Amino acid sequence: MGSRVSREEFEWVYTDQPHAARRKEILAKYPEIKSLMKPDHNLIWIVAMMLLVQLASFYLVKDLDWKWVIFWSYVFGSCLNHSMTLAIHEISHNFPFGHHKALWNRWFGMFANLSLGVPYSVSFKRYHMDHHRYLGADKIDVDIPTDFEGWFFCTTFRKFVWVILQPLFYAFRPLFINPKPITYLEIINTVIQITFDIIIYYVFGVKSLVYMLAATLLGLGLHPISGHFIAEHYMFLKGHETYSYYGPLNLLTFNVGYHNEHHDFPNVPGKNLPMVSKGLDVFVPDDDAIR
Secondary structure (H helix, E strand, O other): OOOEOOOOOOOOOOOOOOHHHHHHHHHHHOHHHHHHOOOOOHHHHHHHHHHHHHHHHHHHHOOOOHHHHHHHHHHHHHHHHHHHHHHHHHHHOOOOOOHHHHHHHHHHHHHHHHHHOOOOHHHHHHHHHHHHHOOOOOOOOOOOOOHHHHHHOOEHHHHHHHHHOHHHHHHHHHHHHOOOOOOHHHHHHHHHHHHHHHHHHHHHOHHHHHHHHHHHHHHOOOOHHHHHHHHOOOOOOOOOOOOOOOOHHHHOOOOOOOHHHHHHOOOOOHHHHHHHHHHHOOOOOOOOOOO
16 A cells, blocks of 8 residues: 555656647547537536536435434535536536527536535636647646646555545646636626525525535545546556546546547536547547547
């Protein structure tokens, strides 16, 4: 558990991120992919139902023993809250209402944010766009661990701790690496979220509030669904910076596992990414630069 891991340095590359070139080349061969670049209005009803289910769970746990509050926050609430963060990811790309109603999407993101307990949606949107534009760029893409994280969390046990605390690093890393001025929408997001948390506390009690916050912390940390945080951009194979996962967890994560497809076509909503993947199965199959 205390042994050092084999890799002790980041993998540095000095070429442009590959997805812009892939997008151009793929669209030249498959222009029909453009027909998949459209809003997904079903997200509106899916997110609303998810929030209603989480509200019902707040009521159901309010009188449970503490051990069961934590148990259900990990077994059930964490799955729902993790899924909600990925719904917010879809919202950040303006999929519910389309690009011509960007502000509607920001308000809807605040609505989806309610079940998480902490303000997240508006800030995520700002930094996630950098992740697409400057994938892997040092000091810009805050999805990438810092030099300190790579240096300190260098043993099996420390990496285990890092996975547990991953939501905290994800939340605070931008403040140290690429801080941005606070916007009025972020202030509104925070005020709405804190107001909602206070209402939950007074209506359901402290156990429901703890359940909500624990579900977010546990669901984004040491949890099976959270594997995608590492798998998406860990360089398992030299020269390949983005990876896709096509397993059943995509049913809970709005197809975020189709990650190569998502970075190639960030304007395609998650529900359509399997169709992109199906089309690419016949696209230059022996060309590693494409698949």
